[in-house]
Structure formats: C-alpha cells, structure tokens
Amino acid sequence: MGTIIQRDFTGEAMGLLVFIGLGLHDEDDITVKGLEQARECDILFTEFYTSHMREGVKEELEKKIGKEIIVLSREDVEAGDIILLEAKERTVGFLVPGDAMSATTHVDLRIRAEKDGIRTRIIHGVSIVTVATGLLGLQSYKFGRTTTLPFRQKGYFPTSPYDVIKRNKDIGLHTLVLLDLKESGETMSVREAIDYLMRLETTKKEGVVTKESVVCALGDVGSDNPEVVCDRMEKLAAKKFESQIFCLVLPAELHFMEKEALQVLAGAPEDM
C-alpha cells in the first residue's frame, strides 16, 4: 500500500477519514488490509459502546498496530467533532466493532466528513448479520429488520421489538434480535429476553411468539468455539448457557434445507 497522505494542488494537506471494521470477537477479526491501513494512520479512534468484543481487545490491537488507540464515548461519536477536526488535515482511522458502517451514526459521520471536504474510505469488517446467518445455515436474504431488546426500566417497556418481529414474520423474514448491553459489559440474559417477549405477547396477543416457538441463541460468535443453540422458547428460557449470549434469531417459516441446517448445526428439535 502506498502512502495515503495526499495534497491538493495548492500544496495543502488533504484529510482522510478511514472507517475500519474490527469484526466481532477479538483482535484477529480485522482484515489484513484493515490492520495495514491502521498502521498508516496518524491517529486512531475507536468506540466499544455497541460491542461485545473480547475484553482486552483494545490493548491487543494497540500491540499489533503499534499505535495508541483513543476510545470515544457514544456522545463523542454522535457529536463527531473530535474525529472531524483531526481528519481535516491528517489521516484518521476510526476502528469500529463489527462492520464499519452498520450504525446510522457512522453513516452520518461519513456524510458530514465528505460535505466538509474530507475524503473517506471504508475497510469493511464482518457483520453480525452475516455471522448469525452463517452459523445457523440460514439464508441472509431471508432476514428482515434487526431489533434490540432493551433492559426494562421503570416506566420503560417498548413494544417495538414485538412489532418488528411480527412485520418480518408476516412476510416470511427471520428476525435477528440483539440483546441489550450495559456499559458495565453486562448483557441481558436469555431468560430475561424471553420473559420480555412473552410479556409483550400477553399484552398484544397477536400470536407472534408462544412457549412452543422455536428460537436460536448465539454466544461467543467469531470465536473458535461459538455457542449455537436452537430450541423451543420454554426450554431455552430454562437452559444454562456456557457463554454470554449476544443475540437471538426468531425464524419465520423455514425452507426445508434451513430446517435441516438448524437441526444439524444448532440441535433444533426433530419434530419442529
């Protein structure tokens, strides 16, 4: 790869903002290209507020890249100024867990940079959608909109996840359901998630989920040993998992090959 600092015809340095996807689990889930590009950046930022990456991944990346990485808060990323100001004249790398561009905030940041005359580049990473579909043997085009189950707080009990699952299911699409993450790193448990969904069913009564519904749970995705389980909701709620579960998949109607995949790859019930 050549040098990436460019100058315009007046001799002024032109800024560059590179979004680099980190993939899902550890410091080795970045692409070779992403790693090389990170080494060429003048300054590196990252955010981990949406991430389930392994603990210590920042320190390991700093060792591999040979540069310090500055962790930004959600507020910093949403405001964007810290990144955009640096990218005016220098080459800034923004290391993003998962794929580089799946969050609306990041797309917005890229649009603002381009409007400011800052060149942008994307070095893509592996996305949770790709990984969840791949591990379960489902087809990616059969996934609808993704939703997140938030922690329940006093007076905060959104019903939108239920509506998303219903709309997807009505048109034959599976739903990837991300489980909320606290800043402490604590994730919602599968039991809590299923309680949440069943409570929504009790309220809305639209027949989206029952105790008998088949659900998939995924943990440690991207690691050498991901946990991939598919069972009826009632059984899954009672199960003890070996890893921290990141997401559920609620399948819509299954193609026969998808059914076989869930049985062979995720231990789905034979009689489903």
Added chain:
Amino acid sequence: MGTIIQRDFTGEAMGLLVFIGLGLHDEDDITVKGLEQARECDILFTEFYTSHMREGVKEELEKKIGKEIIVLSREDVEAGDIILLEAKERTVGFLVPGDAMSATTHVDLRIRAEKDGIRTRIIHGVSIVTVATGLLGLQSYKFGRTTTLPFRQKGYFPTSPYDVIKRNKDIGLHTLVLLDLKESGETMSVREAIDYLMRLETTKKEGVVTKESVVCALGDVGSDNPEVVCDRMEKLAAKKFESQIFCLVLPAELHFMEKEALQVLAGAPEDM
C-alpha cells in the same frame, strides 16, 4: 492459536473442515484469523466460479499462506466428495470468496460434513451485501432477497429477477442485483443489465422500473478506489464506467438520510 488436529477417545484423528471467507477484492481482504488458520491447514481448496476477485489473488494468497491452493470447479464443489474425503482425517481449509457461507452449496457441504462426523468451523469474511449497503450509506435491514441477472441466451430469458425486485419494492426493501459472470471473467455490462430489466418491464408491465428509476452501480468494491454511482436508469445505461461493475442496487422507498447518503456518496440526482 493452538493446534487444531484433535483425536477422539479411541486415538483416531478427527477431521476438521474450515470454511474461510476471503472478502471481495484481493488477498488482503481475508481476516488475520483466516490467514493464520489457513497456514495451519493440511490442505487448501478454493473456488472462484462465483467471484470477482482481482486476478492473481490465488497466487498472492499462496505466497502469503506459504501453501499450494487447489482450485475446484463448480461441479467439484457441488459434488463435494473431494473436500469431504480429505476432511475425514485431516484439517481442510476451504477458501471462499466473500463471506464463507452465503452460497447454499456451501451450507449443504457443511451439513454433510457434520452428518459424516467431520467437525466444521467458519472464519467469516466480508459479504457483498455488507459492502454494497455500506458504500451507499443504506441500511442493511432494508435489503430484501438478492437476485442475479443472467446472460441472455437463445430461449433463456428468466423473468424471476423482475419478480424479486417487485416483491422487495412492494414491502419497502432495496434489491441487490448481481451481474452474471462468465467463466472467462467477463461480466454483463450495465447497459446490458438495464436493457434486460427494461425488456422485462415491457413484457410484464408492472411498473417496477422506468427510464427515470434511480439505480446504483458498484465496481471495484473492496479496493482502495471503488466506483460508486447513482443515477437515473437512462443515464446510467449511457455512462462509461472506469471499472468493471459487479452489481446494481435498485432502491425501494428511501429514508431521508438514505437519500442524502446517495447524493453525497454516490452522486445521485438532486431532484430525486
């Protein structure tokens, strides 16, 4: 990474089949983990029949990995025996362009391996769906089923791509349209693709595409300098592209932020 040859309790060697995604453009689009895993495999296979990767990528990968890579034909992969036989007792790496598991054939191969008692592992790669959405600033959950436009041959003029685009559009989903690839590496041109779609419209008359429809074209994705263009169909058909275009995106109804993204990132018309 530890050694990956395992033995069961009888002391017999257990086979392992690792699907390793290569990403989209060149030898550096593999993840660091994928590269390390490939180095540990006893034998490496690949297929390039669905791929637009840069020429010479196999040779560059062989240099990086330090091992020979055997290229399989579509028939070999579909039959699967060559891979499964080797994976009975050895560690086999199957290098797959793009993500590792997006083709049904590959999911099928994995299911057969597991049923045969061969352990499988996936090291995911970047998928075209992630990249196309990311480059255009669109939301991945707003993509419906992907379709491919095949080369027209005497008596072969499938209308299914039109039906897929219509079904997606009806429910507000964008369509990724892959352009067919000959074994010689030749891709269908954008003009041919648009002619194909307009001809289907003339036949079916369901108002899915018009000369005024906004379409995106993507070339050299995954490279340092991807070509990303969005314009009305008529204009796009007349355009001279700098690179080989791999795919089109036919957007459904756009969120205002998606509209701005297409204007800033892909030069979409201001009045769309």
